[in-house]
Each structure stands twice: as structure tokens, then as C-alpha cells.
Amino acid sequence: MKRLDIRDSGFEAEFSSLLAAREEQGQEVHGPVASILAQVRKDGDTALCALTEKFDRLPLSAEKLAFTPQEVEAARAQVSPDLLAALDVAATRIESFHRAQLPEGIRYTDDAGMTLGMRWIPLDAVGLYVPGGKAAYPSSVLMNAIPARVAGVERLAMCVPTPDGIINPLVLAAAHRAGVTEIYRVGGAQAVGAMAFGTKTIKPVDRIVGPGNAYVAEAKRQVFGHVGIDSIAGPSDVVVIADSATDPRLIALDLLAQAEHDELAQATLITPDAAFADTVIAAVETELKTLTRTAIASASWARNGAVLIVRSLEEAVTLANRLAPEHLELMVDDPESLFAHVRHAGAVFLGRYCPEAVGDYVGGPNHVLPTSRTARFASGLSVFDFLKRTTFLAGGPDALRRIGPAGVALAHAEGLEAHALSISARLDALAKTTPNA
Ligand SMILES: NC(=O)c1ccc[n+]([C@@H]2O[C@H](COP(=O)([O-])OP(=O)(O)OC[C@H]3O[C@@H](n4cnc5c(N)ncnc54)[C@H](O)[C@@H]3O)[C@@H](O)[C@H]2O)c1
Ligand SMILES: N[C@H](CO)Cc1c[nH]c[nH+]1
């Protein structure tokens, strides 16, 4: 863990190395991922089975790649009614937030007489990656699948790793709740490769979405162009801005809620109060002793944890914008006034009673968010990831007479004779048939 004070002379250099470390996550897996993708592309199901045995310790044949409806039903039957009810609370809230996102198309007739517009059309087939190496993520099933369903995507194919052949039944119950019926027990880069290139069993999709570890994030990066992807949602990160009026234990728990995801996860506190910073650091050490996932959380905190002491809350926001975190918590008296200055964050949590973990499960907005500082240019998963835009233009003779000549002039200027003729030949025909009409 790094404890840095902005008043110290070495701060800027240390902070720059923090920024660089965030972007470097996963770069070292570029080669192994390229090789896995090449194997899947060449050997299809055979490669999938071999790689699943290698990385998830699950011997598999092609016939067993997909979960059967009976397996899904049996898993659902194992889940307690209370847990199914909690899943339903989450699913209902996620659905209503994403339904509110559905955009209207555009259609209008302009003063030249042209009707112009834009239609939103759902993608045909989408691949949903649900992580499952170090933890099971039923919540990520809902976050992936519900927006896709709301957008109107017809085919949803879901891949989830089952380390040692074990699947958390709630993952399959969540898939059932979200209406996903095509589910494969494959994870990592090989799952991304299968959904991108297709195999005998897994038909290719048009876009792959969802979070995952460094291998998954890198695989999505490498198949981009062949298929679409949402954003890079790799190892999680959080920045918490807190003042000394906040309970230090709660801040420690918020930091650890991110650290327990992955050794590569990053948790950062920014505060104007040095004594408070030290109390939080002590609270993190205390809480680490009691967590079930101590090994992962300790490694993340030791390797990537950071506590930054600043002169003011405004300065805290400036640093947070430079970090462009996946999650930003504003644990202060007046979060709205700070929020006004936030420019780069995947999702922002305002107020002491709105921790990031609420957003992970039951808030409503998506928890699949841009990591590794990509919040500078990317956004969290939404219905827009499952829709595309088609523009349209409709016009008759009058409109062509009004705007055609400018098009002809520009086509000549570009030296594109057929373009010019395509318009001018129509103008000539109009002049002959309906002179001055
Ligand atoms: N940003 C988000 O929205 C979000 C949401 C949930 C989880 N997450 C992140 O997702 C990640 C989940 O990671 P996970 O590991 O638990 O599950 P995962 O499903 O992402 O990865 C497991 C797979 O990684 C592959 N793998 C592991 N070691 C490998 C190796 N040495 N070589 C090649 N492939 C290997 C295996 O194929 C395995 O099936 C965490 O980093 C967590 O922070 C992010
Ligand atoms: N914090 C993760 C990335 O947004 C999402 C998650 C799922 N379950 C728990 N947390």
C-alpha cells in the first residue's frame, strides 16, 4: 500500500507511477491470450475442451460444453426462496433502470423537403461473459443479460467458467431469471475466442460484453474488430473520497469490498485529513484479519492499495479525475457539490449511505464498468451496447433539385466523376420531364 501526501516533493512522480500501474494491468498476458485465441480459431471445440481442462481442471467433451435445461432447473431448485426473492429485487431494479435508458429514434422533414432520421436496431446475437474463476457472479449475469433483453436482442449466449466443474447454482438461477437459455461452461480467453470466431457448438455472436480478469479483458481487446465489444471491464477498482466525519471502519470495508475481487484490484482513499487516513489504514489491517477472502484482499491492498492525503476535497476530485476510476465514492457531507466537478468515473456513489456494494447488486445502474482508467473515454454497460443506429434519408425530385447541385460540385472537387453523374444524371432527367416543376 502506498501512503502519499500531496505536500511531499516526490508526490507527482509517485502519483504518475500509480496512473501507469493502472493502465498496465494485464499487459503481460498479451502473448498467452493471442496463443489461446489462435488455438480456438484453429481447433474449435477440441481446443475449448483442452483449455478448459488445463485452466479450470474440468475434463470435458464437446457434448458437455452447454448446460442442459434440466441442469439449469436442478440448480434453481437448490436455491432458497429468500435468495430467489433477493435475485428478483435486483433483477426488477436493473430492468427498470435500463428500460428508462431506451432511446427514441429521430425522424423529421427539413426545409429542403428531405425526410431524415435514425433508427435504433437491436443486435442479433450477443455473447455474455460472466466471470467465475475466483468468485461466482450471479449479479453479473443480471447486469449483462437484462439490458440485452430490454434492448431486444434475440440470441444471448452466456459463457461462465466452472473451476473444478463447480458452478454456483445461483448463477444458473440468475440466467433463468434473465431469460438466458444458451449457457456454456467455458471461461477465460477461450470463451471469448469461441464467441468471437464460433465453434461447432458455440455459434459466433456479433458483440461480446461483460467483465472478467486480465485474460478476459485482453481477449476482448484482441477480438475487437472481428466482433464488437462493450468496454474493457477488467480487475475492479475504486476511489473513495472521504472526510474525517465518516466512520473509518466503513471506509475500510468499502476499500476491501474492491480488494477482495482480485489480487489485481485497486482500492484508493483520498482524504484531506492525515490522521483520518491513518485510522482507515489501521482499520483495513484489522478487517483484513476477519475476511474470508483475506489472501486475495491482502495481496490487492499490499500491491495496489493507495492512500492519498490532499489539501482540500476539491483537490481530491482533481486527483480522482486523473485516476478515472471504475467506481468513485463521495463519502462527504455535501457530495453533490463535489459531483459537479467529477469528469471521469464509471459510476459515482453519493453519500455515506450509498456504498459501492449497493451498486454491485441492487442499485439498478449497471456494475459492468470501465476499468484501467478507460473511464476517460468509455462508459458502463447499458442498453446502448446492445443497439446500433441506422440512419435513413428519403427525398423526392424537389429535394434533389434543391440540394443536388451542391453535391455535384463537391463530387467534382473530389475528382469522383461517377458520384457527380449519379446526381447530375437525375437532375438532367428531371429537367427534361418536368421543366421548372
Ligand atoms: N468491472 C466489472 O464490472 C467487474 C464485475 C465483476 C467482476 N469483475 C472482475 O472480474 C474478474 C473476475 O476474475 P476471475 O479470475 O474470478 O474470473 P474470470 O472468469 O474472469 O477468469 C477465470 C478464467 O481465467 C482464465 N485463466 C486463469 N488463469 C489463467 C492463466 N494462467 N492462463 C490463461 N488463462 C487463465 C481461465 O480460463 C479461467 O477460466 C475480477 O478481476 C473482478 O474484479 C469486474
Ligand atoms: N464490483 C464489481 C465490479 O463492478 C461487481 C461485483 C459483482 N459482485 C460483486 N461486485
Ligand SMILES: [Zn+2]
Ligand atoms: Zn464488487
